[in-house]
Each structure stands twice: as C-alpha cells, then as structure tokens.
Amino acid sequence: MKRRFFINPEQIPEQIKESKIIIAEPDANHMKNVLRLKQQDFVILFDGKGKEFDAVIDKFIPEGVQVSILGKINSSKESRAQITIAQGFLKEKKMDVLIRQLTELGINKWIPFFAERSIAKPDKKRLASRTQRWEKIAQESLKQCRRSCVPEICPSLSYENMLAYSENCDLKLVFWEQTPENQQANQESIFKIPAAQNHKNIFAVIGPEGGLSTKEIELAENKGFTTASLGPRTLKAETASIAATTLLQHFFGDLK
Incomplete structure (x- = not known):
C-alpha cells in the first residue's frame, strides 16, 4: 500500500506531471527514518482540498524529500452528505x-x-x-x-x-x-x-x-x-x- 503525505495546496504547480515538490519536516524524517522509504518508492500526495497525486521519491536532500508528481488521482473517499x-x-x-x-x-x-x-x-x-x-x-x-x-x-x-x-x-x-x-x-x-x-x-x-x-x-x-x-x-x-x-x-x- 502506498504511503500518503500532505502537501500545501500552494506547492502544486500549474503543470502537474513530472513537476518536483519538496516534502519538508516532520514528514521527511518520518519517510526516511521511520518508514524507511527509498529512492524510486511510490507515494501518494494529498492537499486536503480534494486533490490527490501519484508521486515517486527522487532523492533525500537537506531541505527534505524531493518527489516527482506522476499524475492526478480521482478520489472517491468523500461522502455525498x-x-x-x-x-x-x-x-x-x-x-x-x-x-x-x-x-x-x-x-x-x-x-x-x-x-x-x-x-x-x-x-x-x-x-x-x-x-x-x-x-x-x-x-x-x-x-x-x-x-x-x-x-x-x-x-x-x-x-x-x-x-x-x-x-x-x-x-x-x-x-x-x-x-x-x-x-x-x-x-x-x-x-x-x-x-x-x-x-x-x-x-x-x-x-x-x-x-x-x-x-x-x-x-x-x-x-x-x-x-x-x-x-x-x-x-x-x-x-x-x-x-x-x-x-x-x-x-x-x-x-x-
């Protein structure tokens, strides 16, 4: 099962596919030292406003974890009520x-x-x-x-x-x-x-x-x-x- 991580909606660029995003602390530390995720592992990003994205880990850098967005996901987990x-x-x-x-x-x-x-x-x-x-x-x-x-x-x-x-x-x-x-x-x-x-x-x-x-x-x-x-x-x-x-x-x- 792919791990899910929150990103600020302001981080999402207009051109989504193959764009780069930095996941900062504390999630970056959780990804690297707790979950033991590696380069080329796939993750899911969500912005809390209804948008989700498939992404892959590029590399671990001092600022956090750099990931590449692969595409948008159609989510169906929200209630109609x-x-x-x-x-x-x-x-x-x-x-x-x-x-x-x-x-x-x-x-x-x-x-x-x-x-x-x-x-x-x-x-x-x-x-x-x-x-x-x-x-x-x-x-x-x-x-x-x-x-x-x-x-x-x-x-x-x-x-x-x-x-x-x-x-x-x-x-x-x-x-x-x-x-x-x-x-x-x-x-x-x-x-x-x-x-x-x-x-x-x-x-x-x-x-x-x-x-x-x-x-x-x-x-x-x-x-x-x-x-x-x-x-x-x-x-x-x-x-x-x-x-x-x-x-x-x-x-x-x-x-x-």
Missing part, C-alpha cells in the same frame, strides 16, 4: 480523540461551542492552540482513513453563534438525551427522519457532558432545528457524537 458536527465543549482531551474519529467517519465541518453546562472553558490563547492542534489531528487522520479533504475546523463559538452557522443547511438536528416521558411533542427518533427526503447538507448539535438545557433546546427549535433522540439509553457526549455521525452517514451518506 455534507455533515457539520457542532460539539459542546468537553473536558480534558476528549475533543482531540473525537475530532480524529469524526474525521474518519467523513464529517465536513467541526464547530466546538460553549454550552450552559460546559465544564471546560479554556481562555482565548489556549483556544487558539487547541484549534491548531485539532487541524493537525484532522490532517493526520486523513493519512489513515485515505480521505482527500480535511474537515473545516471552526473557531470555538457561543451557543447562539453556533446556531447561526446552520442557516443554509437542509436538515438541522439537535440531539437531546431526555427520557421519553419528558420529551417534547416534536421530538423525533433519528430513525424516522430519513423517510422525509434525501438531505445533503446536514447540521447536527451534540451537547457537553451535562447535556443541553431546556432553554438551549428551545433556542434551537426557534432556529428551525428538530430535536432528535439516539434511543432510550443516555450516552456519553463523545459516544453520542460518534453514534449520530454514523447514523447520518448511513441514512444520507456512504455507510450503507
């Missing part, structure tokens, strides 16, 4: 693990937000570094799952500003863990939603560890969201995100 996951901020490193898993499941956009019951609330400086870390994690995940597009990682938002991002979506869901006897009349099981129509641009909201408040649910419903259930059991927030994304890909995407 455009899924945005808005995740209530979780504590510790749960968000790091979650962005890796959701990238593998094929989401297109990730929006972290602060809810009333969010426990973790990093300051602006730490939020900036966390966003950069999530971008790096998503990029690294593409190498493993063989996708060609990096999910867009949005800045951390307030609950109200997060809801505003859903304006152009044709299906807007907010998942709520309330027990059936306490559910509102318009709450739907996610298993009933696909019968309506074939949605393509989907926005799903999952709360933090303590869940979303009744007030937050009302705000979402006023913005056109449908309150949805993931079943009779109360799931951890990170489990709910994985379950919701998997089901959305199954009903509307490419997990059939």
Whole structure:
C-alpha cells in the first residue's frame, strides 16, 4: 500500500506531471527514518482540498524529500452528505480523540461551542492552540482513513453563534438525551427522519457532558432545528457524537 503525505495546496504547480515538490519536516524524517522509504518508492500526495497525486521519491536532500508528481488521482473517499458536527465543549482531551474519529467517519465541518453546562472553558490563547492542534489531528487522520479533504475546523463559538452557522443547511438536528416521558411533542427518533427526503447538507448539535438545557433546546427549535433522540439509553457526549455521525452517514451518506 502506498504511503500518503500532505502537501500545501500552494506547492502544486500549474503543470502537474513530472513537476518536483519538496516534502519538508516532520514528514521527511518520518519517510526516511521511520518508514524507511527509498529512492524510486511510490507515494501518494494529498492537499486536503480534494486533490490527490501519484508521486515517486527522487532523492533525500537537506531541505527534505524531493518527489516527482506522476499524475492526478480521482478520489472517491468523500461522502455525498455534507455533515457539520457542532460539539459542546468537553473536558480534558476528549475533543482531540473525537475530532480524529469524526474525521474518519467523513464529517465536513467541526464547530466546538460553549454550552450552559460546559465544564471546560479554556481562555482565548489556549483556544487558539487547541484549534491548531485539532487541524493537525484532522490532517493526520486523513493519512489513515485515505480521505482527500480535511474537515473545516471552526473557531470555538457561543451557543447562539453556533446556531447561526446552520442557516443554509437542509436538515438541522439537535440531539437531546431526555427520557421519553419528558420529551417534547416534536421530538423525533433519528430513525424516522430519513423517510422525509434525501438531505445533503446536514447540521447536527451534540451537547457537553451535562447535556443541553431546556432553554438551549428551545433556542434551537426557534432556529428551525428538530430535536432528535439516539434511543432510550443516555450516552456519553463523545459516544453520542460518534453514534449520530454514523447514523447520518448511513441514512444520507456512504455507510450503507
């Protein structure tokens, strides 16, 4: 299996075939000293924007690894469903693990937000570094799952500003863990939603560890969201995100 490496889209020349590109650190070191790749070994390059290329290693130089692009690859690993996951901020490193898993499941956009019951609330400086870390994690995940597009990682938002991002979506869901006897009349099981129509641009909201408040649910419903259930059991927030994304890909995407 050919190894995959990220390249900046700005590195791609207009004339692709036989053009030379330098892969810099840390990937260069990984190629040479960890994977033990050699001259004339074939690799795949991807730019995170949907383009992939066959390439061959020319030589190892002080600046990195020089490769020659052989041609463009037609990738078919992206889902037909455009899924945005808005995740209530979780504590510790749960968000790091979650962005890796959701990238593998094929989401297109990730929006972290602060809810009333969010426990973790990093300051602006730490939020900036966390966003950069999530971008790096998503990029690294593409190498493993063989996708060609990096999910867009949005800045951390307030609950109200997060809801505003859903304006152009044709299906807007907010998942709520309330027990059936306490559910509102318009709450739907996610298993009933696909019968309506074939949605393509989907926005799903999952709360933090303590869940979303009744007030937050009302705000979402006023913005056109449908309150949805993931079943009779109360799931951890990170489990709910994985379950919701998997089901959305199954009903509307490419997990059939």
